[in-house]
Amino acid sequence: MQSQVQGQASIRKGFVAGEFLTRTYRISGEVELRGVPLLDQLNDLNAQFMTLERMYVSPLLDPAVLSGSAPIGEVRKDSMGVIILTQLKDGLPQREGRYMGRDHVDKNMLIVVSGLEVVGSLRVHPSVNVPNFVRTTPEMFIPVFNATATIATRREIVFKGGAILVNRNRIEVFCMVDS
Numbered sequence: 001m002q003s004q005v006q007g008q009a010s011i012r013k014g015f016v017a018g019e020f021l022t023r024t025y026r027i028s029g030e031v032e033l034r035g036v037p038l039l040d041q042l043n044d045l046n047a048q049f050m051t052l053e054r055m056y057v058s059p060l061l062d063p064a065v066l067s068g069s070a071p072i073g074e075v076r077k078d079s080m081g082v083i084i085l086t087q088l089k090d091g092l093p094q095r096e097g098r099y100m101g102r103d104h105v106d107k108n109m110l111i112v113v114s115g116l117e118v119v120g121s122l123r124v125h126p127s128v129n130v131p132n133f134v135r136t137t138p139e140m141f142i143p144v145f146n147a148t149a150t151i152a153t154r155r156e157i158v159f160k161g162g163a164i165l166v167n168r169n170r171i172e173v174f175c176m177v178d179s
Contacts, residue, residue, distance in 0.1 A: 019084040019159060020052065020075055021149070023114045026063045027075055029055040038085070039093045039165060042077055042141040049074040060115075061154055077140070081114025081170045082149055084161040091143040091163025099123045099143060109144060112152070112173040113166055119177070120147025120164060134174055141165045 012030065016038050020027040029052030031038055041050065055073040058065055085091050092099060099122075106121035107130045122130055123145055134142065147164040151157045 015053070016085065016090045018086075018090075019161075020050075020080050021060060021082050021084070021114065021116065021159070022075075022079050023081060024060055025067070026058045026060050027052065027055060027073075028058075029053060029073070029075075037090075037092060037094050038083070039091060039139075039141060039143060042080075042083070042165060043093075043139045045140070048076060048078070050077050050080075060151065061157075063157065078167070078169060081167055082116060082118060082159075083141070083165040084149060084159045085163045085165065086161055088145050088162035091145065091161075091165055099145075101125070106145070108177045110173075110175050110177050111144065111166055111171055113170045114172075115152050116149045116159075117152055118144055118147055118149045118164055118166055120144035130176060131174075134168065134171070137168070140169060141167055 014033050015030040016033060017030045020029065031041065031050060031052060052073050052075055053071065056069045057067045059067060103125060104123050105126050106123050108121050111118040121144065122142070124130065124133065144164045144166055145162065147161060149159040149164055
């Protein structure tokens with residue numbers, strides 16, 4: 001039996017809700033945007049931690065079990081493998097033109113990161129060499145749209161989101177796949 005886990009969008013104005021997955025934990029919480037999109041906050045190299053509100057911690061291999069909760073907590077950005085967001089727009093940077101535009105196309109990918117198989121599309125201009133982009137972009141996190149993340153050792157646990165933000169430093173394997 002396969003169980004799909006899909007987070008909720010935040011109902012609080014100025015916040016975005018997500019599932020922040022490390023190699024061993026699922027952390028559900030909300031980030032206050034303060035006028036800066038989540039992707040830009042993650043790619044800010046001046047801050048090593050991200051503040052989460054309404055934080056719930058579960059073991060990744062048993063995400064229905066609650067290990068703890070807190071009104072506010074800190075998560076080290078480089079420990080996160082992926083962040084699952086319900087809505088595609090929540091995964092865009094301030095300068096959306098890099099990933100959105102009338103001439104952009106979806107490039108389907110498989111990315112293995114922190115024991116998760118992420119399948120979705122990178123939305124870029126047709127002239128972009130995607131493998132080169134993934135290897136060389138200065139951004140620590142990149143968005144994969146309309147994606148799923150399957151736990152490799154527990155294939156029945158699948159996370160789904162309009163955008164999944166992938167930590168490039170945690171990528172083990174990536175490749176282009178057919179539609």
